[in-house]
Amino acid sequence: MTSTRERQRAAAKARLEKEMRERAEQARRRRRTRNLVAGGAVLLLVVAGGVWAIVALNDDSGKKNTAANAGTAQCTWTPLPAQAKTPQIKDVGVPPTSVPKTGTDVMTIDTGLGPIKAKVDRAATPCTAASFEYLASKNFWNNTKCHRLVTQGIQVLQCGDPSATGKGYRQTDGQGGPGYQYAEENLPTDKRPAYPAGVIAMAKTQAPNSTGSQFFIVYGDSQLDPSYTVLGTITQGMDLVQQVAKAGDDGAFAAQAGGGHPKKEVLIKSITMAQS
Structure with a gap:
């Protein structure tokens, strides 16, 4: 039969392993969240850049057309x-x-x-x-x-x-x-x-x-x-x-x-x- 001291050591070990598993899981969740945020930010920048490029091109084209029209009757x-x-x-x-x-x-x-x-x-x-x-x-x-x-x-x-x-x-x-x-x-x-x-x-x-x-x-x-x-x-x-x-x-x-x-x-x- 196991002694009381041994049972206490086994329980403490079990609690420690559980705590370590929980901490590891939390760390994985934090890394996943950071990756998702970073990926979203990159995607947002790409989309924003595309929108800006389209707007800039349209604006430039509009300016050119306006300039051309301004020079003719x-x-x-x-x-x-x-x-x-x-x-x-x-x-x-x-x-x-x-x-x-x-x-x-x-x-x-x-x-x-x-x-x-x-x-x-x-x-x-x-x-x-x-x-x-x-x-x-x-x-x-x-x-x-x-x-x-x-x-x-x-x-x-x-x-x-x-x-x-x-x-x-x-x-x-x-x-x-x-x-x-x-x-x-x-x-x-x-x-x-x-x-x-x-x-x-x-x-x-x-x-x-x-x-x-x-x-x-x-x-x-x-x-x-x-x-x-x-x-x-x-x-x-x-x-x-x-x-x-x-x-x-x-x-x-x-x-x-x-x-x-x-x-x-x-x-x-x-x-x-x-x-x-």
């Missing part, structure tokens, strides 16, 4: 109806509908009297500038004449009719244009005078959205209604326009719109647009 070119396409209309198609609206261009009007240059801000007149660039690429104004000079009331030299060609003037000079029209831009509604000397602006009919290819150079402050697109500012050649104005006009349009054909002929050899 959408233009509407309205073709003339068939009955309006008279012999004075020079149909060379239409410009692109999506055009740049940043930067500045230098427009050069090469005339028989010398060059006339103007600064054109594409941000202010993207569609008008695009139309000029397109028509210039088609040699639209080559060998045409400025057909109208006004010296009373308003002081302008008007050009841009593709049918104003030949040795003399015709009754139809001033009725020509491209095969499309478009809306007015950059109207000087808050300027006084609206059209000061040195401005180059677009001619049109009394109807809205009727801008075409004809333009006028203002050589003296003019109190015109602010419904004509301001294309740009003359930077060279105003002295040539002043010479033409000084020579006067023949009064051919006095009974209608005023003025007449300039007595000093202005032959446009070509018009070019170039980025400055």
Whole structure:
């Protein structure tokens, strides 16, 4: 038979082994919990990184699209109806509908009297500038004449009719244009005078959205209604326009719109647009 002391030692040993087993189990549980937490954290970081990458890529793409859209304008070119396409209309198609609206261009009007240059801000007149660039690429104004000079009331030299060609003037000079029209831009509604000397602006009919290819150079402050697109500012050649104005006009349009054909002929050899 076992003694009481032996039984006590056996019980103590059993308790110690049980305690050691429990501690080992607790240690294993703690390690498992730590591993699960660590794994979850890694997974969370991976997921978060993926989400961030997607958001960043989308954001970058959005910024690029926004930047691209910020640099372009959408233009509407309205073709003339068939009955309006008279012999004075020079149909060379239409410009692109999506055009740049940043930067500045230098427009050069090469005339028989010398060059006339103007600064054109594409941000202010993207569609008008695009139309000029397109028509210039088609040699639209080559060998045409400025057909109208006004010296009373308003002081302008008007050009841009593709049918104003030949040795003399015709009754139809001033009725020509491209095969499309478009809306007015950059109207000087808050300027006084609206059209000061040195401005180059677009001619049109009394109807809205009727801008075409004809333009006028203002050589003296003019109190015109602010419904004509301001294309740009003359930077060279105003002295040539002043010479033409000084020579006067023949009064051919006095009974209608005023003025007449300039007595000093202005032959446009070509018009070019170039980025400055």
